[in-house]
Amino acid sequence: MQQTSTLVLTPISETENKLQAENLADDFSPADHVINNILNYSKSLEVKKSKSIGFIEVVGS
Numbered sequence: 709m710q711q712t713s714t715l716v717l718t719p720i721s722e723t724e725n726k727l728q729a730e731n732l733a734d735d736f737s738p739a740d741h742v743i744n745n746i747l748n749y750s751k752s753l754e755v756k757k758s759k760s761i762g763f764i765e766v767v768g769s
Contacts, residue, residue, distance in 0.1 A: 754766045 749767070752768045754768060756764045756766060758764050
């Protein structure tokens with residue numbers, strides 16, 4: 709006797725997909741102190757044009 713199997717696909721609703729994506733994003737969100745460090749760095753970064761070498765990046769304190 710020949711045995712056969714059937715693949716059954718259960719569609720996932722669009723709402724479920726969005727919820728899963730949101731939960732995944734929450735799991736990989738950076739900590740608040742990491743965001744603050746990046747923002748503080750960007751506030752202190754200056755890019756100045758130089759006649760001889762193009763642009764110079766300066767990080768002030």
